[in-house]
Amino acid sequence: MTFDLWTLGFQTANVLVLIWLLHRFFWKPVAALIADRQASAATLLDEAEAKRTEAEAALAEVAEARAGLAAERDAMLAIACKDTAAARESLLAEARAEVETLRDTAKTARVRAAETLKANAMTEAQGLALTIAAQLAARLDGPATDAAFLGWLVQGLRALTDAERTALAGVNLEVVSAADQDSAAQGRIADAIANVLGAHAALTFRTDRALIAGYEIHSAHFSLRNSWRADLDRIAAALGEKGDLSDAA
Amino acid sequence: MDNPLQSVPLFMVGPVSFSVPIMASVVVTWAIMAVLVLGAALLSRRLTLVPSKAQAMAELLVATVDQQIHDVTGAAPAPYRAFVGTLFLFILIANWSSLVPGVTPPTATMETPAALAAIVFLSIIVFGVRGGGVGGFLRGFALPNPVMIPLNMLESVTRSFSMFVRLFGNVMSGVFVIAIVGSLAALLVPIPLMVLDLLTGAVQAYIFAVLSMVFITSAVEKGKPQTAPEIEES
Numbered sequence: 001m002t003f004d005l006w007t008l009g010f011q012t013a014n015v016l017v018l019i020w021l022l023h024r025f026f027w028k029p030v031a032a033l034i035a036d037r038q039a040s041a042a043t044l045l046d047e048a049e050a051k052r053t054e055a056e057a058a059l060a061e062v063a064e065a066r067a068g069l070a071a072e073r074d075a076m077l078a079i080a081c082k083d084t085a086a087a088r089e090s091l092l093a094e095a096r097a098e099v100e101t102l103r104d105t106a107k108t109a110r111v112r113a114a115e116t117l118k119a120n121a122m123t124e125a126q127g128l129a130l131t132i133a134a135q136l137a138a139r140l141d142g143p144a145t146d147a148a149f150l151g152w153l154v155q156g157l158r159a160l161t162d163a164e165r166t167a168l169a170g171v172n173l174e175v176v177s178a179a180d181q182d183s184a185a186q187g188r189i190a191d192a193i194a195n196v197l198g199a200h201a202a203l204t205f206r207t208d209r210a211l212i213a214g215y216e217i218h219s220a221h222f223s224l225r226n227s228w229r230a231d232l233d234r235i236a237a238a239l240g241e242k243g244d245l246s247d248a249a
Numbered sequence: 250m251d252n253p254l255q256s257v258p259l260f261m262v263g264p265v266s267f268s269v270p271i272m273a274s275v276v277v278t279w280a281i282m283a284v285l286v287l288g289a290a291l292l293s294r295r296l297t298l299v300p301s302k303a304q305a306m307a308e309l310l311v312a313t314v315d316q317q318i319h320d321v322t323g324a325a326p327a328p329y330r331a332f333v334g335t336l337f338l339f340i341l342i343a344n345w346s347s348l349v350p351g352v353t354p355p356t357a358t359m360e361t362p363a364a365l366a367a368i369v370f371l372s373i374i375v376f377g378v379r380g381g382g383v384g385g386f387l388r389g390f391a392l393p394n395p396v397m398i399p400l401n402m403l404e405s406v407t408r409s410f411s412m413f414v415r416l417f418g419n420v421m422s423g424v425f426v427i428a429i430v431g432s433l434a435a436l437l438v439p440i441p442l443m444v445l446d447l448l449t450g451a452v453q454a455y456i457f458a459v460l461s462m463v464f465i466t467s468a469v470e471k472g473k474p475q476t477a478p479e480i481e482e483s
Binding site: 002003004006007008009010011012014015016017018019020021022023025026027028029030031033034036037040 | 255256258269270271272274275278279282285286289290292293296298304307308311312315327330331332334335336338339355358359360361363364365367368
């Protein structure tokens with residue numbers, strides 16, 4: 001059994017050198033890398049924690065903004081409901097006013113149409129009355145009718161005052177008849193008028209079929225209507241006044 | 250078979266009058282050093298945050314050593330990592346070098362375990378002085394009372410000596426047994442013994458490293474100022 005001191009020294013130096021070399025090339029860099037990785041992981045965890053905190057803050061902001069949006073939405077809905085109600089009331093008022101206007105217009109048009117219809121009916125009635133009167137007059141005894149109308153003409157003249165009759169005696173009078181008058185008839189008429197007026201007036205004769213029957217006297221400032229046509233006009237005027245009064249009622 | 254207790258020089262260096270013998274254990278140690286240093290250098294050049302398999306193995310080794318140091322000392326592992334870790338790695342590789350045909354483990358010769366034990370002996374002193382100063386380290390020999398100073402001084406030598414003898418005896422005996430069995434039986438018969446030798450080598454490397462750490466920690470703790478234990482009132 002031998003124990004070599006040189007070998008002991010060599011091996012001691014070898015192991016010491018190996019410790020230093022491995023410390024330099026293995027233990028130190030690997031441990032540093034592990035520490036770096038741990039530091040990186042810690043940094044990443046810290047960053048992740050910070051990100052999570054930021055995310056939670058952002059989430060809280062979003063929730064707050066969402067709550068604000070809900071409140072704003074409710075307020076806008078309330079305003080919209082209020083505006084809608086006001087617009088509805090305004091539209092209803094306008095519609096009511098328009099309906100009233102249309103109703104008034106329709107009433108006016110209806111009244112006007114009724115008046116027009118009434119006037120047309122009155123005109124047609126007058127025409128019909130004239131036609132009926134003309135046909136009835138044609139069936140009557142011509143001389144008797146003429147004598148009756150002449151008598152009513154004399155009564156009309158007699159109803160005038162003396163001054164009026166005197167004034168009429170001095171002016172030209174136009175005698176209008178519904179049928180042509182021969183000389184004898186004209187003489188009879190002139191005598192009857194002269195008998196009432198007290199003097200022979202200057203007479204001119206004219207025929208107007210529209211009178212249907214009867215005699216009328218016209219001058220520049222005087223008119224005595226004594227014919228069926230005049231009677232019908234008066235009746236129509238009276239009916240018109242009565243209709244107006246009934247409408248007014 | 251060579252006598253494992255007999256170191257044979259491979260060659261001599263220096264002048265004839267003052268030639269220095271270079272034993273086989275020294276050459277094998279150089280080879281182990283070369284493998285470890287080159288491997289470490291190659292590995293440390295390619296360190297990345299996303300580790301490769303080799304880097305993951307290296308990091309696992311470092312983390313395991315750190316955890317062991319922390320479990321034993323309770324302190325930060327950085328000051329002891331290189332020393333304890335290198336002792337473990339070197340002894341492990343040296344013990345397992347017996348698997349290489351024709352190679353005798355350096356730890357199977359007396360000089361290498363003796364050198365390792367001497368380094369541990371010196372490191373206990375260095376770390377003890379660094380931890381508590383010269384006075385503190387020397388005061389550690391007077392604990393628990395000055396009567397124990399001779400025994401503590403003797404113990405500081407004998408425990409290193411026991412480490413030397415334990416490592417040398419286990420590895421040498423394993424190599425010796427395998428050699429005897431291999432010379433007597435067939436070729437495959439020593440294989441179970443070689444497997445057992447691998448286990449013995451790993452255990453011895455672990456024991457040597459842990460005992461070193463324990464002794465160093467003991468010296469550091471004894472060197473620190475002693476305080477009365479505090480009793481917590483519950």
